[in-house]
Amino acid sequence: MIPVTYYLILSAALFLVGATGVLVRRNAIIVLMSIELMLNGANLSFVAFARQFGMADGHIYVFLVITVAAAEVAIGLALVILLFRNRGTVNIDEVRSLRW
């Protein structure tokens, strides 16, 4: 059996890759994908802990998070499409009309 620590290291790595992606990449769609990676990193540690404790609630949380993430992505893609229609770009560095 694989010890729970391995899963935790993997989930931390996923989370960090996602967080780095949000900070480094400038394409709105790739940023969205990176946010998904962060959420799934958290999901993996929920599942790993739930298996270690032998409890079901961690698994249930993961299902709820997947639902929430789906709703979030639906809104996010809609916003990206609106932006693309208005500006013709999905690069978030070019979207900076709001400045003082």
Place this chain on the structure above:
Amino acid sequence: MNMALPAINLYAVMPQIFLVSAATVVLIIGLFERFRKGIPYLSLLLLAVSGVFAVNQLGQGPVAFSDTSPMMVMDDFGLVATLVFIAGAMLTVLISVSYAEARSIDRGEYYALLIYAVSGMSMMAASTDLFSFFLGLEVLSISLYVLIGFEQREAGSNEGALKYFLLGAFASGFILYGMALLYGASGSTEYDVIARTLAGERSDAVNLLLLGGLGLLLVGIGFKISMVPFHAWTPDVYQGAPTPVAAFLSTGSKAAAFVVLIRLLGSVFPGLQMEWVPLISVLAILTIAVGNVVALVQTNLKRLLAYSSIAHAGYMLLPFMSNSQDGSASIVFYLIVYTAMNLGAFGVLAVLAARGASCATLDDLAGLGSRQPLLAAVMAVVMFSLAGIPPTAGFMAKFYLFSAVVTGGYIELAVIGLLFSGVSLYYYLRVVLWMYMRPATEAPAGATGRLSFSGMTALCLSALAILAVGVFPSELLQLAERAVMTLP
């Protein structure tokens, strides 16, 4: 695995159930074109009815949603918070009516999403489990992403929505990972269980998980309350969002995050006080400093109010250090007053913008005192209150807040906070000065329409409430104290 269905008590989540159903009713009726004019008033009615239900449940003592895994609890704290959110949403609906018509965004979804957002905030306030907090936060955030981007053809609205969405979802990721770590440390996401884990003996590994979890949660919540260094989105989003939505965003969603913070820092994480008190005090001072100093050079009114709201979030972080009932009560009191003040300030801008006049910069306000005496008077009251000048509610709120900080023994924090609060006088009074002392350069084009009646009602109500609370604060303070009494 043996699973028994837990006994649940629906009465404990009545306010939330009612709000969600109200939003759904508004959404469905909003589909019919012929009812379009009536939708805001229907929303007002349904919000008022849910408010009455919540008032009825006040003072009944905590009722948990379920005994085995509580998830949500109905106590005075959550109910008072829900009432504040409902009042804020009702004022937002009133100032939205003419603005939404002028910008042709007066669709049923707008008001439905507003009520969905309130239901999410109410869930956050009632949650006793990290997971119900997360779900409430997502219901709130997803509604807000859409509301901010509601002016589909406005590039600013798109941009604000996308910025808030990307940073909001990023913050949700932090909160979720923090929750996973806390779950790993204590075997549950319930506030009580986490508090018990903290109180008991804990190994190094568990300690690490708890610290990491708390840190990530604070990062996520810091985004929502626009705490420095996670504040960069605030001015852009407030500027881009439709003005009534910015009003709602700066009051309701911030208040909801603070309510959660009171529950978390006050009753779950006192065991880690040694670790988070120094961190939060430094960040609170930075938040106050950045908010007040950057606001000095703003000429765009929405950005000015955004930086002012950052500074106010900083003030509200100060009483957390002492972790006393007085401190929590002063935060609740401040939140209530802050909701009235900020809705008033953004409301004036929304009512002016609804007439077709551009109302973006300080110069647009020049001569308002002679053109629109009533509107200018409301704005003056609100600005005095935000600056904390007696006899307004803002003074009382600051007085209780800083005295709680001083009795908690953090005198140096109070002194720094008050100094920066003195700096803030400059930019608040500058608005008043511009309205009364500067002659209007030219009559703004297109500003011929009449001021909206519902908007003016909302503004006069909040100005009167600010003055009334400023003179007779005891009733509201008692309410705030009663609310925090029910906290464990």
